[in-house]
Amino acid sequence: MLNHYIGLMSGTSLDGADGVLVDFSGGKPQVMATATESFSDDFRAELLALNSPGHNELHRAALAANRLATVYARVVKALLAEGAAQGVPASQVQAVGAHGQTVRHQPPHSPSDASQPAHAAYTLQLNNPSLLAELTGLPVVADFRSRDMAAGGQGAPLAPAFHQGVFGQEHATVCVLNLGGISNLSVLPAAGKGSVLGFDCGTGNALMDAWCQRHTGQPFDAGGAWAASGKLIPALLASLLDEAYFALPPPKSTGRDLFSMDWLGHKLAAFSRERPEDVQNTLTEFAASPCVTGVNSYAKDSKLLIVCGGGAFNQHLIQRLQAGLPQLRVESSQLHGLPPLQVEAAAFAWLARQAMLGLPGNLPSVTGAAGPRVLGAIYPA
Ligand SMILES: Nc1ncnc2c1ncn2[C@@H]1O[C@H](COP(=O)(O)OP(=O)(O)OP(=O)(O)O)[C@@H](O)[C@H]1O
Numbered sequence: 001m002l003n004h005y006i007g008l009m010s011g012t013s014l015d016g017a018d019g020v021l022v023d024f025s026g027g028k029p030q031v032m033a034t035a036t037e038s039f040s041d042d043f044r045a046e047l048l049a050l051n052s053p054g055h056n057e058l059h060r061a062a063l064a065a066n067r068l069a070t071v072y073a074r075v076v077k078a079l080l081a082e083g084a085a086q087g088v089p090a091s092q093v094q095a096v097g098a099h100g101q102t103v104r105h106q107p108p109h110s111p112s113d114a115s116q117p118a119h120a121a122y123t124l125q126l127n128n129p130s131l132l133a134e135l136t137g138l139p140v141v142a143d144f145r146s147r148d149m150a151a152g153g154q155g156a157p158l159a160p161a162f163h164q165g166v167f168g169q170e171h172a173t174v175c176v177l178n179l180g181g182i183s184n185l186s187v188l189p190a191a192g193k194g195s196v197l198g199f200d201c202g203t204g205n206a207l208m209d210a211w212c213q214r215h216t217g218q219p220f221d222a223g224g225a226w227a228a229s230g231k232l233i234p235a236l237l238a239s240l241l242d243e244a245y246f247a248l249p250p251p252k253s254t255g256r257d258l259f260s261m262d263w264l265g266h267k268l269a270a271f272s273r274e275r276p277e278d279v280q281n282t283l284t285e286f287a288a289s290p291c292v293t294g295v296n297s298y299a300k301d302s303k304l305l306i307v308c309g310g311g312a313f314n315q316h317l318i319q320r321l322q323a324g325l326p327q328l329r330v331e332s333s334q335l336h337g338l339p340p341l342q343v344e345a346a347a348f349a350w351l352a353r354q355a356m357l358g359l360p361g362n363l364p365s366v367t368g369a370a371g372p373r374v375l376g377a378i379y380p381a
Protein backbone atom coordinates (compact mmCIF):
# COMPACT_ATOMS: atom_id res chain seq x y z
CA MET A 1 0.00 0.00 0.00
CA LEU A 2 1.44 3.36 -1.06
CA ASN A 3 0.89 5.37 2.04
CA HIS A 4 4.09 7.23 2.82
CA TYR A 5 4.18 11.00 3.12
CA ILE A 6 6.76 13.55 4.15
CA GLY A 7 5.87 16.50 6.38
CA LEU A 8 8.01 19.62 6.72
CA MET A 9 7.42 22.18 9.43
CA SER A 10 9.23 25.41 10.11
CA GLY A 11 7.33 27.40 12.67
CA THR A 12 7.29 30.81 14.25
CA SER A 13 10.26 30.01 16.49
CA LEU A 14 12.38 30.39 13.33
CA ASP A 15 14.75 27.71 14.65
CA GLY A 16 14.83 25.58 11.51
CA ALA A 17 12.94 22.95 9.52
CA ASP A 18 11.77 19.67 11.05
CA GLY A 19 10.92 16.81 8.68
CA VAL A 20 9.40 13.37 9.07
CA LEU A 21 8.64 10.49 6.73
CA VAL A 22 5.43 8.87 7.91
CA ASP A 23 3.79 5.56 7.09
CA PHE A 24 0.00 5.91 7.33
CA SER A 25 -0.90 2.34 6.42
CA GLY A 26 -1.47 1.16 10.01
CA GLY A 27 -3.95 2.35 12.63
CA LYS A 28 -1.60 5.01 14.00
CA PRO A 29 0.90 6.92 11.85
CA GLN A 30 4.39 5.50 12.08
CA VAL A 31 7.41 7.77 11.71
CA MET A 32 9.96 5.99 9.51
CA ALA A 33 12.58 8.74 9.33
CA THR A 34 13.31 12.14 10.84
CA ALA A 35 15.60 14.99 9.79
CA THR A 36 16.15 18.55 10.93
CA GLU A 37 18.15 21.46 9.61
CA SER A 38 18.70 24.55 11.74
CA PHE A 39 18.52 27.91 10.02
CA SER A 40 21.79 29.82 9.84
CA ASP A 41 21.93 32.97 11.98
CA ASP A 42 21.68 35.28 8.96
CA PHE A 43 18.70 33.39 7.48
CA ARG A 44 16.89 33.45 10.82
CA ALA A 45 17.56 37.19 11.11
CA GLU A 46 16.22 37.79 7.59
CA LEU A 47 13.06 35.74 8.27
CA LEU A 48 12.52 37.64 11.48
CA ALA A 49 12.98 40.94 9.63
CA LEU A 50 10.46 39.84 7.00
CA ASN A 51 7.86 39.51 9.76
CA SER A 52 7.70 43.32 9.78
CA PRO A 53 7.28 45.82 6.94
CA GLY A 54 10.64 46.64 5.37
CA HIS A 55 12.55 47.88 2.35
CA ASN A 56 12.10 45.95 -0.94
CA GLU A 57 10.35 43.19 0.93
CA LEU A 58 8.72 41.49 -2.08
CA HIS A 59 12.13 40.80 -3.59
CA ARG A 60 13.63 39.76 -0.26
CA ALA A 61 10.63 37.53 0.47
CA ALA A 62 11.00 35.77 -2.88
CA LEU A 63 14.70 35.14 -2.24
CA ALA A 64 13.95 33.88 1.27
CA ALA A 65 11.28 31.55 -0.16
CA ASN A 66 13.84 30.11 -2.58
CA ARG A 67 16.33 29.66 0.21
CA LEU A 68 13.74 27.96 2.39
CA ALA A 69 12.93 25.55 -0.45
CA THR A 70 16.61 24.57 -0.66
CA VAL A 71 16.67 23.92 3.12
CA TYR A 72 13.48 21.86 2.75
CA ALA A 73 15.01 19.94 -0.18
CA ARG A 74 18.05 18.97 1.91
CA VAL A 75 15.75 17.78 4.72
CA VAL A 76 13.76 15.72 2.18
CA LYS A 77 16.99 14.24 0.80
CA ALA A 78 18.06 13.18 4.32
CA LEU A 79 14.60 11.68 4.95
CA LEU A 80 14.70 9.73 1.70
CA ALA A 81 18.15 8.37 2.52
CA GLU A 82 17.03 7.23 5.96
CA GLY A 83 13.76 5.96 4.53
CA ALA A 84 15.62 3.88 1.93
CA ALA A 85 17.68 2.36 4.74
CA GLN A 86 14.39 1.43 6.46
CA GLY A 87 13.07 -0.23 3.30
CA VAL A 88 10.99 2.70 2.00
CA PRO A 89 12.32 3.78 -1.42
CA ALA A 90 11.58 7.29 -2.69
CA SER A 91 9.19 5.80 -5.26
CA GLN A 92 6.86 4.90 -2.38
CA VAL A 93 6.60 8.47 -1.11
CA GLN A 94 3.35 10.00 -2.32
CA ALA A 95 3.95 13.66 -1.58
CA VAL A 96 5.69 16.22 0.57
CA GLY A 97 3.60 18.55 2.74
CA ALA A 98 5.57 21.77 3.15
CA HIS A 99 4.17 24.33 5.55
CA GLY A 100 6.35 27.28 4.52
CA GLN A 101 7.44 30.12 6.76
CA THR A 102 4.70 32.33 8.15
CA VAL A 103 5.64 36.01 7.84
CA ARG A 104 2.13 37.47 8.16
CA HIS A 105 -0.99 36.07 9.81
CA GLN A 106 -3.99 38.38 9.78
CA PRO A 107 -7.00 36.17 10.48
CA PRO A 108 -10.59 37.39 10.43
CA HIS A 109 -11.56 39.05 13.67
CA SER A 110 -14.09 37.41 15.89
CA PRO A 111 -17.66 37.71 14.58
CA SER A 112 -18.40 40.15 17.41
CA ASP A 113 -15.74 42.59 16.15
CA ALA A 114 -17.11 44.69 13.30
CA SER A 115 -14.01 46.91 13.00
CA GLN A 116 -12.23 44.76 10.44
CA PRO A 117 -13.10 45.58 6.81
CA ALA A 118 -14.34 42.79 4.56
CA HIS A 119 -11.63 40.83 2.73
CA ALA A 120 -8.90 42.07 5.09
CA ALA A 121 -7.97 38.60 6.27
CA TYR A 122 -4.96 36.79 4.85
CA THR A 123 -2.12 34.54 5.89
CA LEU A 124 1.24 34.38 4.17
CA GLN A 125 3.71 31.51 4.29
CA LEU A 126 6.90 32.03 2.32
CA ASN A 127 7.61 28.96 0.23
CA ASN A 128 8.57 27.92 -3.29
CA PRO A 129 6.75 24.62 -3.79
CA SER A 130 7.65 24.55 -7.49
CA LEU A 131 11.34 24.70 -6.68
CA LEU A 132 10.91 22.06 -3.98
CA ALA A 133 9.12 19.74 -6.45
CA GLU A 134 11.91 20.37 -8.95
CA LEU A 135 14.67 19.69 -6.41
CA THR A 136 13.09 16.56 -4.90
CA GLY A 137 11.23 15.01 -7.84
CA LEU A 138 8.23 14.55 -5.55
CA PRO A 139 4.75 16.11 -5.58
CA VAL A 140 4.52 18.96 -3.08
CA VAL A 141 1.45 20.17 -1.22
CA ALA A 142 1.69 23.73 0.11
CA ASP A 143 -0.33 26.74 1.24
CA PHE A 144 -2.53 24.81 3.66
CA ARG A 145 -3.94 27.76 5.53
CA SER A 146 -5.42 30.02 2.85
CA ARG A 147 -8.40 27.89 1.92
CA ASP A 148 -9.65 27.65 5.47
CA MET A 149 -9.35 31.42 5.76
CA ALA A 150 -11.14 31.92 2.45
CA ALA A 151 -14.00 29.96 4.02
CA GLY A 152 -14.08 32.40 6.92
CA GLY A 153 -11.81 30.42 9.22
CA GLN A 154 -8.72 31.39 11.15
CA GLY A 155 -6.49 29.22 8.94
CA ALA A 156 -5.08 27.94 12.22
CA PRO A 157 -4.50 25.84 14.13
CA LEU A 158 -4.55 22.97 11.64
CA ALA A 159 -2.95 20.27 13.78
CA PRO A 160 -5.96 19.47 16.05
CA ALA A 161 -7.50 16.96 13.60
CA PHE A 162 -4.20 15.11 13.50
CA HIS A 163 -3.83 15.39 17.29
CA GLN A 164 -7.25 13.81 17.62
CA GLY A 165 -6.27 10.82 15.47
CA VAL A 166 -3.00 10.25 17.31
CA PHE A 167 -3.64 11.31 20.91
CA GLY A 168 -7.43 11.17 21.30
CA GLN A 169 -8.86 8.66 23.80
CA GLU A 170 -12.20 6.90 23.76
CA HIS A 171 -13.21 7.54 27.38
CA ALA A 172 -11.38 10.71 28.43
CA THR A 173 -10.85 14.30 27.34
CA VAL A 174 -7.24 14.83 26.35
CA CYS A 175 -5.52 18.19 25.90
CA VAL A 176 -2.58 18.64 23.57
CA LEU A 177 -0.46 21.75 23.88
CA ASN A 178 2.01 22.60 21.14
CA LEU A 179 4.71 24.92 22.46
CA GLY A 180 6.22 26.41 19.32
CA GLY A 181 6.89 30.10 18.73
CA ILE A 182 3.17 30.50 19.41
CA SER A 183 1.34 28.06 21.70
CA ASN A 184 -1.75 26.24 20.56
CA LEU A 185 -4.09 24.03 22.54
CA SER A 186 -6.21 21.17 21.21
CA VAL A 187 -9.04 19.84 23.37
CA LEU A 188 -9.94 16.32 22.27
CA PRO A 189 -13.19 15.14 23.85
CA ALA A 190 -13.91 11.49 24.53
CA ALA A 191 -15.65 9.66 21.66
CA GLY A 192 -19.18 11.00 21.13
CA LYS A 193 -18.71 13.80 23.70
CA GLY A 194 -18.70 16.85 21.43
CA SER A 195 -16.41 18.53 18.93
CA VAL A 196 -12.68 19.05 18.98
CA LEU A 197 -11.67 22.55 20.05
CA GLY A 198 -8.41 24.27 19.33
CA PHE A 199 -6.93 27.76 19.37
CA ASP A 200 -3.71 29.69 19.78
CA CYS A 201 -3.24 30.47 23.46
CA GLY A 202 -0.57 33.15 23.09
CA THR A 203 3.19 33.26 22.78
CA GLY A 204 5.11 30.07 23.27
CA ASN A 205 8.84 30.43 22.80
CA ALA A 206 8.93 33.47 20.49
CA LEU A 207 9.48 36.21 23.07
CA MET A 208 11.52 34.06 25.48
CA ASP A 209 13.86 33.18 22.58
CA ALA A 210 14.26 36.81 21.53
CA TRP A 211 14.98 38.00 25.08
CA CYS A 212 17.44 35.16 25.64
CA GLN A 213 19.23 35.90 22.37
CA ARG A 214 19.53 39.57 23.23
CA HIS A 215 20.91 39.08 26.75
CA THR A 216 22.83 35.81 26.62
CA GLY A 217 23.64 35.39 22.92
CA GLN A 218 21.93 31.97 23.00
CA PRO A 219 19.02 31.29 20.63
CA PHE A 220 16.90 29.81 23.45
CA ASP A 221 16.90 29.29 27.19
CA ALA A 222 18.01 25.64 27.37
CA GLY A 223 15.80 23.77 29.85
CA GLY A 224 14.51 27.13 31.06
CA ALA A 225 17.50 27.29 33.44
CA TRP A 226 18.04 31.02 32.97
CA ALA A 227 14.36 31.77 33.65
CA ALA A 228 14.49 29.54 36.72
CA SER A 229 17.40 31.63 38.06
CA GLY A 230 15.20 34.75 38.02
CA LYS A 231 12.14 35.96 39.92
CA LEU A 232 8.65 36.80 38.73
CA ILE A 233 7.85 40.51 38.23
CA PRO A 234 4.09 40.50 38.96
CA ALA A 235 3.42 43.99 37.57
CA LEU A 236 5.14 43.11 34.29
CA LEU A 237 3.16 39.87 34.02
CA ALA A 238 -0.06 41.80 34.58
CA SER A 239 0.92 44.29 31.89
CA LEU A 240 1.78 41.53 29.40
CA LEU A 241 -1.53 39.80 30.04
CA ASP A 242 -3.38 43.08 29.55
CA GLU A 243 -3.96 42.42 25.87
CA ALA A 244 -7.37 42.08 24.20
CA TYR A 245 -6.40 38.82 22.47
CA PHE A 246 -6.51 36.90 25.75
CA ALA A 247 -10.13 37.81 26.42
CA LEU A 248 -11.35 36.70 22.97
CA PRO A 249 -13.25 33.42 22.82
CA PRO A 250 -12.14 30.80 20.25
CA PRO A 251 -11.94 30.47 17.31
CA LYS A 252 -8.83 32.61 17.44
CA SER A 253 -5.25 32.56 16.22
CA THR A 254 -2.31 34.88 16.46
CA GLY A 255 1.31 35.37 15.50
CA ARG A 256 4.30 37.65 15.49
CA ASP A 257 2.10 40.30 13.85
CA LEU A 258 0.69 40.99 17.30
CA PHE A 259 3.30 39.56 19.68
CA SER A 260 6.31 41.27 18.13
CA MET A 261 9.48 42.59 19.73
CA ASP A 262 7.99 46.07 19.32
CA TRP A 263 5.00 44.97 21.37
CA LEU A 264 7.34 43.60 24.04
CA GLY A 265 9.43 46.79 23.91
CA HIS A 266 6.36 48.90 24.73
CA LYS A 267 5.41 46.62 27.59
CA LEU A 268 8.95 46.69 28.98
CA ALA A 269 9.35 50.46 28.80
CA ALA A 270 8.26 50.85 32.42
CA PHE A 271 10.49 48.00 33.60
CA SER A 272 13.89 49.00 32.24
CA ARG A 273 15.66 48.60 35.60
CA GLU A 274 14.63 44.97 36.05
CA ARG A 275 17.21 42.19 35.85
CA PRO A 276 17.11 40.33 32.51
CA GLU A 277 16.71 36.94 34.22
CA ASP A 278 13.67 38.25 36.10
CA VAL A 279 12.18 39.39 32.79
CA GLN A 280 12.89 35.92 31.36
CA ASN A 281 11.19 34.31 34.35
CA THR A 282 8.18 36.58 33.76
CA LEU A 283 8.13 35.86 30.02
CA THR A 284 8.06 32.15 30.83
CA GLU A 285 5.12 32.70 33.17
CA PHE A 286 3.53 34.76 30.39
CA ALA A 287 3.90 31.77 28.05
CA ALA A 288 2.40 29.37 30.62
CA SER A 289 -0.45 31.49 31.98
CA PRO A 290 -2.80 31.66 28.93
CA CYS A 291 -2.35 27.91 28.42
CA VAL A 292 -3.39 27.27 32.02
CA THR A 293 -6.39 29.56 31.54
CA GLY A 294 -7.26 27.83 28.25
CA VAL A 295 -7.28 24.38 29.82
CA ASN A 296 -9.28 25.57 32.83
CA SER A 297 -11.82 27.30 30.59
CA TYR A 298 -12.32 24.64 27.93
CA ALA A 299 -11.18 21.31 29.36
CA LYS A 300 -12.09 21.36 33.04
CA ASP A 301 -12.62 17.61 33.19
CA SER A 302 -9.35 16.65 31.50
CA LYS A 303 -6.78 14.66 33.46
CA LEU A 304 -4.03 14.70 30.84
CA LEU A 305 -2.14 17.46 29.04
CA ILE A 306 0.25 16.19 26.37
CA VAL A 307 2.93 18.75 25.47
CA CYS A 308 4.79 18.88 22.17
CA GLY A 309 6.92 21.38 20.24
CA GLY A 310 10.34 22.52 21.36
CA GLY A 311 8.92 24.17 24.48
CA ALA A 312 8.37 20.65 25.82
CA PHE A 313 12.14 20.65 26.52
CA ASN A 314 11.87 23.79 28.65
CA GLN A 315 11.63 22.13 32.06
CA HIS A 316 10.94 25.37 33.88
CA LEU A 317 8.01 26.14 31.55
CA ILE A 318 6.65 22.62 32.04
CA GLN A 319 6.95 22.99 35.82
CA ARG A 320 5.01 26.26 35.64
CA LEU A 321 2.27 24.56 33.59
CA GLN A 322 2.09 21.66 36.03
CA ALA A 323 1.95 24.06 38.99
CA GLY A 324 -0.95 25.92 37.36
CA LEU A 325 -2.80 22.71 36.50
CA PRO A 326 -2.51 20.45 39.55
CA GLN A 327 -5.64 18.54 38.52
CA LEU A 328 -3.97 16.91 35.51
CA ARG A 329 -0.74 15.23 34.45
CA VAL A 330 1.51 17.20 32.12
CA GLU A 331 3.39 14.69 29.94
CA SER A 332 5.65 14.92 26.92
CA SER A 333 4.26 13.63 23.63
CA GLN A 334 7.29 11.31 23.70
CA LEU A 335 5.39 9.17 26.22
CA HIS A 336 2.45 9.00 23.81
CA GLY A 337 4.23 7.76 20.72
CA LEU A 338 5.61 10.88 19.02
CA PRO A 339 8.63 12.94 20.15
CA PRO A 340 7.89 16.68 20.63
CA LEU A 341 9.62 17.91 17.49
CA GLN A 342 7.92 15.34 15.25
CA VAL A 343 4.29 16.11 16.04
CA GLU A 344 3.71 19.24 13.93
CA ALA A 345 5.81 17.92 11.03
CA ALA A 346 3.79 14.69 11.08
CA ALA A 347 0.60 16.77 11.07
CA PHE A 348 1.69 18.31 7.76
CA ALA A 349 2.46 14.87 6.33
CA TRP A 350 -1.11 13.96 7.28
CA LEU A 351 -2.48 17.18 5.77
CA ALA A 352 -0.59 16.44 2.54
CA ARG A 353 -2.20 13.00 2.50
CA GLN A 354 -5.65 14.48 3.03
CA ALA A 355 -5.07 16.85 0.08
CA MET A 356 -3.80 14.09 -2.20
CA LEU A 357 -6.85 11.98 -1.32
CA GLY A 358 -9.18 14.93 -1.83
CA LEU A 359 -10.24 14.87 1.83
CA PRO A 360 -10.77 17.85 4.17
CA GLY A 361 -7.97 18.85 6.52
CA ASN A 362 -9.60 21.52 8.66
CA LEU A 363 -12.03 21.20 11.54
CA PRO A 364 -14.66 23.97 11.33
CA SER A 365 -15.25 23.58 15.10
CA VAL A 366 -11.63 24.69 15.56
CA THR A 367 -11.00 27.30 12.89
CA GLY A 368 -14.52 28.68 12.50
CA ALA A 369 -14.55 28.01 8.75
CA ALA A 370 -17.92 27.69 7.03
CA GLY A 371 -17.30 23.99 6.49
CA PRO A 372 -14.77 21.24 5.93
CA ARG A 373 -12.34 22.05 3.10
CA VAL A 374 -9.59 20.28 1.21
CA LEU A 375 -6.53 22.31 2.20
CA GLY A 376 -3.48 23.14 0.13
CA ALA A 377 -2.39 23.34 -3.49
CA ILE A 378 -0.76 20.38 -5.21
CA TYR A 379 2.41 20.87 -7.27
CA PRO A 380 2.94 17.68 -9.29
CA ALA A 381 6.39 16.09 -9.41
N1 LIG B 1 16.28 22.18 25.22
C1 LIG B 1 15.43 23.19 25.10
N2 LIG B 1 15.16 23.99 26.14
C2 LIG B 1 14.29 25.01 26.05
N3 LIG B 1 13.67 25.33 24.91
C3 LIG B 1 13.90 24.57 23.82
C4 LIG B 1 14.78 23.47 23.85
N4 LIG B 1 14.80 22.92 22.62
C5 LIG B 1 13.96 23.64 21.86
N5 LIG B 1 13.44 24.65 22.57
C6 LIG B 1 12.51 25.69 22.12
O1 LIG B 1 11.74 25.19 21.07
C7 LIG B 1 11.79 26.06 19.95
C8 LIG B 1 11.57 25.28 18.69
O2 LIG B 1 10.34 24.62 18.80
P1 LIG B 1 9.46 24.24 17.55
O3 LIG B 1 10.33 23.84 16.43
O4 LIG B 1 8.45 23.27 18.05
O5 LIG B 1 8.76 25.61 17.28
P2 LIG B 1 8.27 26.23 15.91
O6 LIG B 1 9.36 26.10 14.92
O7 LIG B 1 7.78 27.59 16.22
O8 LIG B 1 7.09 25.34 15.49
P3 LIG B 1 5.50 25.57 15.40
O9 LIG B 1 5.23 27.01 15.12
O10 LIG B 1 5.11 24.68 14.34
O11 LIG B 1 4.85 25.11 16.63
C9 LIG B 1 13.14 26.74 20.07
O12 LIG B 1 13.13 27.98 19.42
C10 LIG B 1 13.26 26.89 21.58
O13 LIG B 1 12.57 28.02 22.02
Ligand SMILES: [Mg+2]
Pocket residue numbers: 009010011013014015016017018
Ligand atom coordinates in the same frame (compact mmCIF):
# COMPACT_ATOMS: atom_id res chain seq x y z
MG1 LIG C 1 10.73 24.72 14.66
